[in-house]
Amino acid sequence: MASETFSVGQAKTPRDGLRGLAAVALVAAVVCALPMVAVLIAALSGGTETIRHLADTVLWSYTGTTLALVALVSVGTFVIGVATAWLVTMTRFPGVRMLEIALVLPLAFPAYVLAYAYTDVLDHPGIVQTTLRGLTGWGPRDYWFPDIRSLGGAAAMLTLVLYPYVYLLARAAFLQQSGTTFLAARALGSSAWAAFFKVSLPLARPAIAGGVLLAVMETIADFGTVAYFGVQTFATGIYTSWFSLFDRVGAAQLALCLLSFALLIAMLERVQRGRAKYHDAARRSQRMPPVELSGGKAALALVVCGLPVLFGAVLPIVVLFMMGIGSEQDLLSPRYLGFIRNSVMLAGIAAAVTVTAAVAIGFYQRLRPSRVSQGAGYVARLGYAVPGGVIAVGLLVPFAAFDNALDAWMRETFDISTGLLVTGSIWLLIVAYLVRFLAAALGAYEGGQAMVHQHMDAAARSLGQTPLGTLRRVHLPILAPSLLTALLIVFVDVMKELPATLIMRPFNFDTLAVQAHRLASDERLDGAAVPSLVIVAVGLLPVILICRQVGRGR
Structure with a gap:
């Protein structure tokens, strides 16, 4: 019955929103692949002179x-x-x-x-x-x-x-x-x-x-x-x-x-x-x-x-x-409140975007277990193996070229300078976090999805639910604990992430991790302890959840 039900759903793809789900999953996979492709092209376009110099030094x-x-x-x-x-x-x-x-x-x-x-x-x-x-x-x-x-x-x-x-x-x-x-x-x-x-x-x-x-x-x-x-x-x-x-x-x-x-x-x-x-x-x-x-x-x-x-x-x-x-660091000062606000805002947006992409990829793989969906899932998982510095370089190279080309065209055509529209925004930083931590969110989501039997999907579709309706009314309520865990994991990982944030953050936009790094680099370790303690306090949230699971595992 399950296969028949899904075949009916697939026939109604234009009307049931499955194409939109597939589009989100494939866009997320393309975004995850972009830094790796950009790094490869940028490295190969530089010729062999630079790499020879690096090899000699x-x-x-x-x-x-x-x-x-x-x-x-x-x-x-x-x-x-x-x-x-x-x-x-x-x-x-x-x-x-x-x-x-x-x-x-x-x-x-x-x-x-x-x-x-x-x-x-x-x-x-x-x-x-x-x-x-x-x-x-x-x-x-x-x-x-x-x-x-x-x-x-x-x-x-x-x-x-x-x-x-x-x-x-x-x-x-x-x-x-x-x-x-x-x-x-x-x-x-x-x-x-x-x-x-x-x-x-x-x-x-x-x-x-x-x-x-x-x-x-x-x-x-x-x-x-x-x-x-x-x-x-x-x-x-x-x-x-x-x-x-x-x-x-x-x-x-x-x-x-x-x-x-x-x-x-x-x-x-x-x-x-x-x-x-x-x-x-x-x-x-x-x-x-x-x-x-x-x-x-x-x-x-x-x-x-x-x-x-x-x-x-x-x-x-x-x-x-x-x-x-x-x-002499004051957590309640306007400056530190700004660091906390920036960190929480970045982590919150990145967690929401990343978990949404994980749900789209995981559910699309469940509905359409094809080479395309499996390939999207595999590419999405590769980001966890890519260091933040590599992701930063891989995103800055193509988007900086785009910004410079757009600015040159606008200057020549309308005598207007657009500046750095994408490169200097927090949204490109959010994309970097998405690439880096999508695998972690996908793992948490798929761990919970294993508890949802295929018969539940078949029953929902037989009652007239579209795939998105099945996701909203069946899967998401059951997967609420797993999704919460995924949100917390990504939130905390973003709070701790340093290299991508350090390279890609907008001008005059600092986070707790950047502030701790700056103070430590200036040998002001007492000051660096304050933002570090806040990062650790936030990091204890998902660890407490993991500890509860460990306690139940006996």
Whole structure:
């Protein structure tokens, strides 16, 4: 009946609004593809002279640093995420119920906010080194202390905020595993550690790999942390070429290199996700009962799970709060109220536009599962793998050319200067956010859409509902929690987004993220703590929702 009902709906396409839905979905996909195509054209049109100069100067340095940062963050997130997920899922120790939720909290922090907090604590004038010199009587050159403003420091900051990706996916995989295979390995003489490495870890490999690849994509997209620590990656190179050297071709070619790497990571994630098909023949058996830990083992488990929460959430909040108290920043001043208004306005508009596009693409794929609709969905998801700096360059290049051509034509024809109509507007910035975060909204929407059975669509159409009527009266009420989650995720991601906002924002239009970056760049860390705390407070909203889901997952 479902197929017959949909065939009737397809025959009425001109009247039921399906063409409009398809138009929105295809336009969103084209917009997502535009930055990548523009970067490719701009990079190739610059010839080989610029890329040769980059190869002779900074290209290999950027490549080596970026790969080293990716390697360090991959290892760090893997170790912390898998270890904590296994302990809170398969063991019991004091505080485990609280820690299984608290381990998600660092996800609310942008990495650059942690960078500001730990620089204030660990830098030469910070409380740690000052106390060390006071206790020992050492001078500045009498001891060695690890430099927080380094590649290792940037990797540590990114690891602390990105390990929850691995933790969430690994924990879900461990919860779904049957204890039969693990117990069989133990019965055959394997130790608990050997059984974990031979059985549990391989079964969870696809989920863990997905989490690590998500962390890698966030790492290559990061700008605030590496820029503040002076680590020269592709992200900082794009910004330097565009703003400091005014080398548009060089920025485009660096963006193309980073885009190629990001798309390779996205392809690897898609391949490993496609192979993640494990069939558990022992699904009828009960899950393995958690092991009760006591004494030293319980204390060790508490330390292993507690340290990421302490260093990734608790300590940064305390440090930022103390820094903010000593600053001269007034959140209630007209200037700061303007920053908050700009941030909330951008995030609100971007969230509404992005979720609307996600609904159009997801519902269009459901109604018309064709190559066109599937292709639109695939292109829309690619934006998440594209760093904000690449998106900014990819949008500014074509629209700046359009603005300049229009202005030249208007001057010649009517002696009127139109200026930058598109390039200098917030709407182009909204488009950048749409490209960057549409995949996240689409994932949240499709997760909820899976709960809406096809029979509901067939019943609605048999009662005379058009596809848009079915969407409005059947799907949207059922999907309200998923859509709210998607809105919050995009809202918070936009609040935290720095590179695209920094490059594309209109003149004299600053946000909390830009203000925090500006103050930190001027070494006014106490001042940077105030907007950073507001960003973190907003970021806790979707994390609390995720924590509730984690609490229900047991």
